[in-house]
Amino acid sequence: MTTCENCKRFFPLEDNPEKGDCVQRVVDPRQAYYKSKPVNAGDDAVSCSSFQKK
Amino acid sequence: MAKAAIADRSVKEFEEKQEWWWAAEKKRSSRLDYLRKAIWKKGAIGGLYAPGVKTDLERAVLQTQKARELEFSPDPYVIKFAKMLAHVLDNKSIFITDHAQLVGYTGSLPHTIAWDPSCASILNEEVYNDPTAIPDPAEKSQQIIRDVNNYWIGKSDLDKMMPIFDMEDLMKMLSGSIGWGVPLARGGYSSKDYEYIMTGKRAFQAIIDELSQKIDEADEQTHAPGATPDTTRMYDKINNWEAMKITLEAGIRIAKRYARLAGIMAEHFEEDTIRREELLKIAETCERVPAYPPRTLQESLQYDIFIQMMSRTEAIEGAWPSRPDYYHGPYYNKDVNIDKSLTKEEAIDLLGEFLIRAAEVCQFKPKWSREGLQGIDGTWVWTIGGVDKDGRDACNDMTIALMQAARLVRVANPTFGFRWHPKVKDEVMREIFECLRQGLGYPNLRHDPILIANTMHWYGHPIEEARLWCNQACLSPCPPTKHGFQPMRMANATANCAKIIEYVMTNGYDPVVNMQVGAETGDVTSFKNFEEFFEAWEKQMKTIFSILVRAVNRARTLAPNLTPRPYLSALSERSIESGMDTLTPSLERGNAWITAFTWVENIDSLAAVKKLVFEDKKYTMAELKNAIDKNWEGYEQMRLDFVRNAPKWGNDDNYVDDIMVRCLKAAAKFSKELKCPSGNNWPILPENVSGNIHYANIVGALPNGRRLGDALYDGGISPGPGLDKKGPTAVLKSCGKINHITDGRAFLLNQRLSPSQLAGEKGYQLWKAYMRTWADLELDHIQFNVVDDSTLRAAQKDPEKYQEVIVRVAGYSAHFVDISRKTQDNIIQRTVQGLG
Numbered sequence: 001m002t003t004c005e006n007c008k009r010f011f012p013l014e015d016n017p018e019k020g021d022c023v024q025r026v027v028d029p030r031q032a033y034y035k036s037k038p039v040n041a042g043d044d045a046v047s048c049s050s051f052q053k054k
Numbered sequence: 055m056a057k058a059a060i061a062d063r064s065v066k067e068f069e070e071k072q073e074w075w076w077a078a079e080k081k082r083s084s085r086l087d088y089l090r091k092a093i094w095k096k097g098a099i100g101g102l103y104a105p106g107v108k109t110d111l112e113r114a115v116l117q118t119q120k121a122r123e124l125e126f127s128p129d130p131y132v133i134k135f136a137k138m139l140a141h142v143l144d145n146k147s148i149f150i151t152d153h154a155q156l157v158g159y160t161g162s163l164p165h166t167i168a169w170d171p172s173c174a175s176i177l178n179e180e181v182y183n184d185p186t187a188i189p190d191p192a193e194k195s196q197q198i199i200r201d202v203n204n205y206w207i208g209k210s211d212l213d214k215m216m217p218i219f220d221m222e223d224l225m226k227m228l229s230g231s232i233g234w235g236v237p238l239a240r241g242g243y244s245s246k247d248y249e250y251i252m253t254g255k256r257a258f259q260a261i262i263d264e265l266s267q268k269i270d271e272a273d274e275q276t277h278a279p280g281a282t283p284d285t286t287r288m289y290d291k292i293n294n295w296e297a298m299k300i301t302l303e304a305g306i307r308i309a310k311r312y313a314r315l316a317g318i319m320a321e322h323f324e325e326d327t328i329r330r331e332e333l334l335k336i337a338e339t340c341e342r343v344p345a346y347p348p349r350t351l352q353e354s355l356q357y358d359i360f361i362q363m364m365s366r367t368e369a370i371e372g373a374w375p376s377r378p379d380y381y382h383g384p385y386y387n388k389d390v391n392i393d394k395s396l397t398k399e400e401a402i403d404l405l406g407e408f409l410i411r412a413a414e415v416c417q418f419k420p421k422w423s424r425e426g427l428q429g430i431d432g433t434w435v436w437t438i439g440g441v442d443k444d445g446r447d448a449c450n451d452m453t454i455a456l457m458q459a460a461r462l463v464r465v466a467n468p469t470f471g472f473r474w475h476p477k478v479k480d481e482v483m484r485e486i487f488e489c490l491r492q493g494l495g496y497p498n499l500r501h502d503p504i505l506i507a508n509t510m511h512w513y514g515h516p517i518e519e520a521r522l523w524c525n526q527a528c529l530s531p532c533p534p535t536k537h538g539f540q541p542m543r544m545a546n547a548t549a550n551c552a553k554i555i556e557y558v559m560t561n562g563y564d565p566v567v568n569m570q571v572g573a574e575t576g577d578v579t580s581f582k583n584f585e586e587f588f589e590a591w592e593k594q595m596k597t598i599f600s601i602l603v604r605a606v607n608r609a610r611t612l613a614p615n616l617t618p619r620p621y622l623s624a625l626s627e628r629s630i631e632s633g634m635d636t637l638t639p640s641l642e643r644g645n646a647w648i649t650a651f652t653w654v655e656n657i658d659s660l661a662a663v664k665k666l667v668f669e670d671k672k673y674t675m676a677e678l679k680n681a682i683d684k685n686w687e688g689y690e691q692m693r694l695d696f697v698r699n700a701p702k703w704g705n706d707d708n709y710v711d712d713i714m715v716r717c718l719k720a721a722a723k724f725s726k727e728l729k730c731p732s733g734n735n736w737p738i739l740p741e742n743v744s745g746n747i748h749y750a751n752i753v754g755a756l757p758n759g760r761r762l763g764d765a766l767y768d769g770g771i772s773p774g775p776g777l778d779k780k781g782p783t784a785v786l787k788s789c790g791k792i793n794h795i796t797d798g799r800a801f802l803l804n805q806r807l808s809p810s811q812l813a814g815e816k817g818y819q820l821w822k823a824y825m826r827t828w829a830d831l832e833l834d835h836i837q838f839n840v841v842d843d844s845t846l847r848a849a850q851k852d853p854e855k856y857q858e859v860i861v862r863v864a865g866y867s868a869h870f871v872d873i874s875r876k877t878q879d880n881i882i883q884r885t886v887q888g889l890g
Contacts, residue, residue, distance in 0.1 A: 011318050021311075023318050026149070029106060031092030031164055034323065036315040037148040 005041035008052040012041060021050055059424045063094050072809055072845070074492040075464055080447065082462040083399070085153045085407045090463050093153055093305050094165045096416030097430050097467065098424035099872045103167065108189040109181055109200040109418055110166035112365075116142045122205065132635070136297035136620045138172070140304035148308070150315055155332060156310045156342065156356055156407050158363040160415050168416040171202045173213035173241050173370055178203040180420050187418075211617040212238055219608055222600045227546060229567040231752055232553050232744065233602050234426060234546030236649065237609035239617040239637050243433075243527040248534035250627040251361065252381040257347045258302045264630060265299045272633070291633025298624035305621070306345045313340035341621055341808035351401060354385040355408045361625065362415075368621040370417045372427075372545060373436035373527035374468060375534065378408070379453040380442075380522075386452035398455065399811040405452070406458035413465035422543075426750045428877055429868025430467040434744065437524035439482065440473030440502050445521060447477040448529060457485040461492055466860050466867045469496035471525050473879045474829065475503055479811075487821055489836050491812045495862030498782030498837035499825070501794070505531050505834055508795045510724075513645055528866060529800040529835060530739055532645045536627045540645040540843065541619065541636045546726055547606045547736070549598050550745065552652035552753040555659045557594040558587065559757070566752055566762075573597040579676045584668040588813035591660065592720050597649055601729050603736055606646070610731045613637040631798035644734025647799040648725075652749055652766045653740040655702055656717060657679060658758035658774060661710040682755040685762050697759035704773025706784035713790045714771070718797040725798075741802035742769025742864040765880045769864045770802025770835070775883035783827060790831030804864060806839045806886045837862050845869060846882050 004010045004022065012020035021036045045051045060076055070076035079087060087528035096105050104764055120141040124134045147162035156301035160168040167187060170177050181187075182199045189195045207213065215237070216224065227233045235242070251257070272288045272295070305614035313336070335352070342348070343357035359379070365371060389396040396404075417429040427433065438456060438526060443449045460470065486497055509520040509531050519538045523531035531538050547739050553572065557564070558699055562572030614635040623629035623636040666672045673692065681689035703712040721738045745767035758774070767774045771789055778785050782805065812821060828836055839862045849856030853871040861870045861881050870878060 011322075020622055021314065021318070023315065023322075025323070026163075028163075028165060030094055031088075031151050033149045033164065034150040034319050035147050035163065036311065036318070037147045038311075053650060 002045045002051060003041065004043045004045050006054055007045055008047075008054050009039065009050060010039065015032070017041060046048045057632050059526070072493070074461075078464050079460050080821040081293050083403055085403055088153045089407055089410050090465075092164070093410060093414050093465070095816070096167060096414065097427075097868065097872055099429065100651040101421050101425045101428075103184070103187045105186070107167060107187060107730065108711065109184070109187045109679050110161040110163070111169070111189060111195060111198050111202075112162040112172040113146055113225050114144050114169050115198060116145050117170070118202045118205050121172070121209070130293045132297040132618045132620055133300070134480045135193045135618060136300035137622060139146055141698045142367060143304040143308040143364065148315060149499050150312070150319060150333075150336065154407065155336065155404060156359055156411050157316070157336060158356075158411065159418060160366045164414065167416045167418045168366070168598050170240075170370055171206050172726055173238060174236065175203065175207050175210050175214065177420055178206055181235050181418060187512070189831075192213055197260055201405060206628045211240055211671060212236060214616050215609060215612060216427055218612060219605060220379050220380050223604055225573045226569070226601050227566070227605055229569060229571060231567045232550050232569055232598050233546045234422070234550065236550040237544045238544050239542045239609060239613035240369035240619065241372070242545050242585070243375070244369060244371050244541055244622060244624070245375040245526055245532050245534055245539040245541050246361065246365070246818050247526070247536060247628070248330070248377065248381060248524075249522065250536065252358070254347045254384075256307050257357065258343055258685065259345045261624060261630060262299055262302050265295045265302075265624070268630070268633065269295050269299070274407050280621065289635075294515065294618075294620065294623065294629070294633050294635055297620035298629065300337075301364070301368070301621035303623045304415045305360065307413055308364075313337040316340065334669055340774040348385060351382065351385040351389045351396060352404055354382045355404060358382070358602065359408070359411055361532065364411075364621055366415065366417060368619055370419070370665065371541075372419070372423070372432040373525075374412065374432065374436065374686040375524050375526050376422070376434075376436040376468075377440075377524040377534070378436055379438045379456055380448055380731055383450040386398060386455065387450060391451065397579060400518040402455055402459045402462070406463045409463050409465050411513065412468045413859055421815065422748065426743050426745050427866065428744045428747070428863065428865055428874055429872030432467075433528045433866045434468035435471045435498075435525045435528050435866065436468045437796070438470050438472055438497065439475075439478060439737055440523070441475055441477075441521050443518045443521050447475070447479070449478060449482050453482060454485050457497070457593060459490060460494060460496075460762050464494065464858060464860060466869050466872075469494070469498075469867045471529070472499050472747070472826075473505070474479050474499045476597060476829075485820065487812075490821075490840050491809065493841045494808070494839065495839055495860050495867040497845060498835060498862075499828070499832045501829060501832060502870055504794050504832050508799065509533070511795050512716065512799060513734050514858055515643060526645065528743065528836070529741055529802060530645070531800070537641065537643045538645065539626070540642065541622055541626070542610070542613070543646070544606045545757040547602045547646065548649040548651060548745075549602055550749050550753065551595075551598075552655040552749065553757060554591060554594045554598060554880035555656045557598075558590045559679060560754075562594065562597070565754055579673060579674075584664045587663060587668070588660065588716075591717075595721060596642055597725050599724065599728065599736070599738075610637065612640055638729035641727040644730045644731045644732030646736050647740045648736055649719075650740040651742050651745040651769065652753065653769070654771060655753075655756055655758055655760065657703045658700070658777070658843045659716070660713050660757050661702070661758070662696045662757045664707070664713070664863055665700050666696060678757060682757065683753045688761070693759045693761075698755060700758070702774060702777040703771075704778035704785045705786050706787040711788050714788070714793055715797070720794060722797050737799040739799035739836065740770045741800075742766075743866060744863055744873065744877055745769070745793040745865070746880065747874060750876065765876055768804050768880060768884060772802065773885075776881060776885055780883050782824065782889060786833065789833050794832055794834040794844055800834050802864060804839070804862065804884060805836060806884045807841050808886050808888065811889055812840060824889050839884065841870075843882055843886070846878065850875070850878060
């Protein structure tokens with residue numbers, strides 16, 4: 001199954017690799033930024049449009 | 055303007071043409087230029103959010119998810135609420151903008167408007183029905199909003215409180231005719247106990263440690279032999295302390311999430327070495343604050359942003375009480391002047407960004423609120439200058455640097471309120487003047503000795519605390535101290551005062567909303583003399599004020615249990631000490647006030663009735679009532695008589711000025727009969743924000759010659775636009791007849807000055823002389839628009855070219871292009887005063 005831990009954008013927590021952050025670069029009409037959202041390593045990423053295989 | 059055209063022209067050229075916004079763009083650093091242009095403008099334009107700005111569904115979903123999970127938990131509500139807040143902070147998306155050195159935002163992404171679904175179902179319905187702000191794809195978003203809204207029906211703060219209110223008062227208030235806002239503890243203006251949390255003595259971890267100790271001691275006490283009422287109360291205290299602790303721990307965790315993101319960016323994405331260092335600095339800063347007290351200017355500013363961001367996650371805050379130069383100034387001084395770890399330019403970059411971070415903040419607000427605050431999200435009137443607790447001049451290098459940064463970034467929100475006192479140095483006055491001359495519309499000027507005395511007079515704040523005051527909202531001073539600070543000022547204690555005189559004419563019946571709102575004071579045509587007329591006016595004034603105050607008092611009394619604020623409590627010494635929610639009225643000294651919108655219409659109307667009906671007997675009261683009932687239609691000549699031939703406020707004319715003073719004294723006397731739940735007074739504070747436009751279609755025809763639909767006066771004690779014909783000194787003299795200490799809480803005065811007259815050293819000296827008169831007459835407030843008619847008219851014709859022109863509306867500033875045409879016209883109509 002494709003899960004978050006297989007994604008380049010997943011950054012696991014050092015003390016708990018089962019959890020981590022999905023970090024993405026976003027460029028909107030006014031500014032560019034990096035955003036981060038907590039995810040679990042085992043979350044289903046099949047339908048994630050941002051998934052990038054490691 | 056095209057980029058090439060800007061590049062080809064010099065700063066000097068722009069300044070000579072008074073195109074200050076282009077000059078600022080050329081003068082500011084590339085970082086500030088990027089960040090300033092990166093702002094998603096959140097202030098509503100004509101009541102609607104700007105294109106591209108979207109409601110943030112993420113937070114609403116997270117909060118609802120946790121609420122559902124906890125619904126059947128045995129936790130008391132305050133702990134459930136704290137857990138919901140923690141869940142949002144732990145799971146919301148966060149971001150770091152390119153070039154930024156400071157982080158933190160209320161929404162999940164830069165273009166989003168934070169939406170708190172737990173405040174009011176009527177607000178949630180507005181979210182659903184505001185198609186311009188619903189994120190794409192709309193159908194999916196609407197499904198999410200429906201789901202969230204369905205959950206909160208009957209559970210939101212207002213839904214819980216409404217059935218417990220006096221229904222008659224509630225219906226009158228919700229008619230929208232006399233008040234503005236709802237009595238909600240998590241939806242108003244919230245100050246903080248800055249003396250507790252901003253003086254570098256403690257930060258979150260120290261408070262958590264103290265809370266843990268209190269909980270342990272209380273736990274021990276409750277299990278010791280014996281049982282008294284104190285033991286029983288201790289259980290509630292333990293719950294409150296636990297809830298406070300949960301929120302502070304979540305506050306530290308979200309800061310660490312920012313630290314981690316900055317670290318990931320530095321390690322994995324950033325190739326530029328300088329930027330990598332900046333990101334590592336952000337990481338270090340967010341590891342440090344808010345857990346521990348700041349050590350540097352960057353940490354101090356970041357600490358403040360975190361405090362505000364979290365507070366604005368806990369509640370909808372419509373104002374931003376703050377005194378940045380006082381609390382951050384020591385760090386500025388240390389970094390710039392002592393350690394020299396920052397150059398002045400680097401410090402100004404940080405301060406400019408600090409203003410930008412505040413300018414972006416937005417929380418979803420109802421349309422009536424957006425109409426009343428056109429162009430901005432809330433009144434972020436930051437207080438600068440003033441004195442310290444010992445009465446010494448508190449201006450410092452950061453006071454000056456903030457004003458310089460403001461001229462570079464030119465945001466319309468936050469603005470500054472400057473506490474003027476006789477010891478303010480000339481170099482500071484010149485900075486203020488420069489901000490005004492460059493058309494910012496701020497700082498406004500506040501008479502510090504008068505306002506300190508006023509603060510002591512109305513509430514009995516001790517002088518050492520009164521001297522620390524900062525604006526609770528636009529204009530009302532409040533000490534940010536243990537018992538002085540006001541955890542919530544509810545906006546619905548805002549009276550649409552033009553209704554007072556309108557109801558005298560209609561026997562209290564409101565013809566616009568078709569209900570009996572005011573008192574039944576009798577058929578106006580039966581009044582034999584002005585005294586009877588004035589007596590009816592007083593009764594209507596008391597009736598309207600009482601309806602609004604009763605609702606606030608009720609809500610404030612219910613708030614600690616029904617709608618607690620554990621996070622704000624955790625930042626309040628009085629709550630840490632007592633274990634009670636900070637909204638508990640008995641913990642607060644009291645600092646309530648009634649904002650008096652559309653006040654001066656009463657004065658001009660009373661003067662017109664006194665002169666033309668009762669004294670000159672030119673018209674009978676029956677003729678006047680008939681003309682007003684018909685909205686003056688068919689009576690234009692008579693209407694013009696009431697406009698032109700009755701005395702008008704603001705011309706140093708005792709006939710009408712005495713009426714102003716009499717009305718204010720009547721209101722002041724009644725203010726002491728009204729009491730807040732803390733047992734203190736309810737003085738009035740005349741000002742308008744953009745209420746004069748919002749209420750244009752709600753206030754009927756008036757005896758001052760105004761018709762239904764006409765813009766009302768711009769507010770406070772400002773004379774009607776174009777009606778002050780005797781020059782600027784006459785305006786000041788009229789206002790000087792009011793006792794600014796005992797006649798009310800504060801009095802807004804708008805003045806327009808000519809930019810060409812303020813040019814050069816001569817302009818400064820003219821303004822300074824004018825300000826001396828203002829100070830000598832002991833007026834508490836004044837604010838200026840210094841933009842000429844030709845620029846404003848050009849901006850109306852070609853708004854794209856004048857996007858950055860700022861005007862002072864009333865109590866706040868806005869970009870001219872973001873306010874409605876009616877408000878724009880109203881500003882242009884204000885008399886341009888010639889000095890000298």
